[in-house]
Amino acid sequence: MIHVEHLRKTFTTRTGRFLSAGRRTHEAVRDVSFHIPRGEIVGYLGPNGAGKSTTVKILTGLLVPDSGAVTVGGLTPWQDRRRHVARLGAVFGQRTTLWWDLPVIESLRLLRHVYRIPHARWQENLDTFTDLLDLRPFLHTPARALSLGQRMRADLAAALLHDPELLFLDEPTVGLDVVAKDRIRDFIAHINREYEVTVLLTTHDLGDVERLARRVLIIDHGQLLFDGDLGRLQAAYGSQRELHVDFEAPVEQADVPGLTLLSHEPGRATYAFTGAAADPIARVTAHAPVRDLTVREPDIEATIRRIYEGDLLRAGVR
Numbered sequence: 001m002i003h004v005e006h007l008r009k010t011f012t013t014r015t016g017r018f019l020s021a022g023r024r025t026h027e028a029v030r031d032v033s034f035h036i037p038r039g040e041i042v043g044y045l046g047p048n049g050a051g052k053s054t055t056v057k058i059l060t061g062l063l064v065p066d067s068g069a070v071t072v073g074g075l076t077p078w079q080d081r082r083r084h085v086a087r088l089g090a091v092f093g094q095r096t097t098l099w100w101d102l103p104v105i106e107s108l109r110l111l112r113h114v115y116r117i118p119h120a121r122w123q124e125n126l127d128t129f130t131d132l133l134d135l136r137p138f139l140h141t142p143a144r145a146l147s148l149g150q151r152m153r154a155d156l157a158a159a160l161l162h163d164p165e166l167l168f169l170d171e172p173t174v175g176l177d178v179v180a181k182d183r184i185r186d187f188i189a190h191i192n193r194e195y196e197v198t199v200l201l202t203t204h205d206l207g208d209v210e211r212l213a214r215r216v217l218i219i220d221h222g223q224l225l226f227d228g229d230l231g232r233l234q235a236a237y238g239s240q241r242e243l244h245v246d247f248e249a250p251v252e253q254a255d256v257p258g259l260t261l262l263s264h265e266p267g268r269a270t271y272a273f274t275g276a277a278a279d280p281i282a283r284v285t286a287h288a289p290v291r292d293l294t295v296r297e298p299d300i301e302a303t304i305r306r307i308y309e310g311d312l313l314r315a316g317v318r
């Protein structure tokens with residue numbers, strides 16, 4: 001479905017003014033290659049500025065790369081833009097594609113015309129998504145008056161009315177509570193299963209990835225660092241957990257044998273450990289009286305950092 005070969009994109013920006021004016025070239029994407037078969041959900045991950053949006057903009061046809069070959073369903077996005085766009089949908093957690101002042105249903109009607117969807121097909125999809133996403137209570141509410149969770153549900157319906165083969169999701173659950181996140185994730189899994197929609201998911205939320213994607217691509221500084229199974233990634237890099245401890249009173253010496261001290265300020269310390277939490281908790285509580293403690297799973301950003309710092313290529317995991 002998606003074929004990307006040796007993709008490269010640089011941006012040139014101006015620096016300084018007048019006599020000191022110059023140009024700086026920045027390689028946002030360097031030599032990235034990957035293939036995604038139809039019907040797969042792939043998590044596209046990386047820290048801020050890694051090159052994710054640039055790749056997605058090229059895949060949607062918004063940007064033209066400097067070099068490399070890209071085909072999506074046999075089309076070159078920036079050359080066959082109209083045909084390409086008709087086959088894809090996109091949802092951005094940070095902004096809506098709905099008309100702000102219009103009731104949701106009016107936006108969905110307008111999209112029928114934009115994409116020239118046959119009326120019967122549009123109605124069928126609208127009914128299906130209204131049920132699956134429980135849109136009925138706010139179909140007649142303007143987009144600006146929706147809660148974030150409602151807006152995301154309406155945006156998902158809007159992106160899928162024209163039966164796209166490929167869906168780009170950018171932070172689809174950002175800012176949502178646990179229940180709303182679950183609902184969105186269940187829906188995405190459903191449409192992937194039932195309609196065989198291929199999904200490229202960019203997110204900083206490991207929960208989205210764990211629930212939806214078996215495969216992840218990790219990019220940093222424009223280079224692809226990892227392409228493979230999420231299980232393999234987590235086994236290799238995601239096993240380090242954090243223990244955050246509030247002591248009853250400030251402790252002068254926070255080092256605890258067997259644990260790695262990550263940070264320490266009076267009365268508070270953070271440790272890294274692997275495996276079960278019982279032993280580290282016992283060690284810390286034996287060290288000094290504890291008021292409160294929490295165990296945190298590594299977030300995706302931290303895992304990605306560790307991959308980068310640990311030099312994935314040398315570790316031979318790729």
Ligand SMILES: Nc1ncnc2c1ncn2[C@@H]1O[C@H](COP(=O)(O)OP(=O)(O)OP(=O)(O)O)[C@@H](O)[C@H]1O
Nearest residue numbers: 011012013028046047048049050051052053054055
């Ligand atoms: N239009 C542009 N002009 C100049 N530089 C740009 C432009 N767009 C992106 N960049 C630079 O290219 C690099 C990659 O940016 P990109 O937006 O692809 O990252 P990202 O992985 O999507 O980050 P984020 O998670 O913050 O959205 C960054 O260093 C960014 O500053």
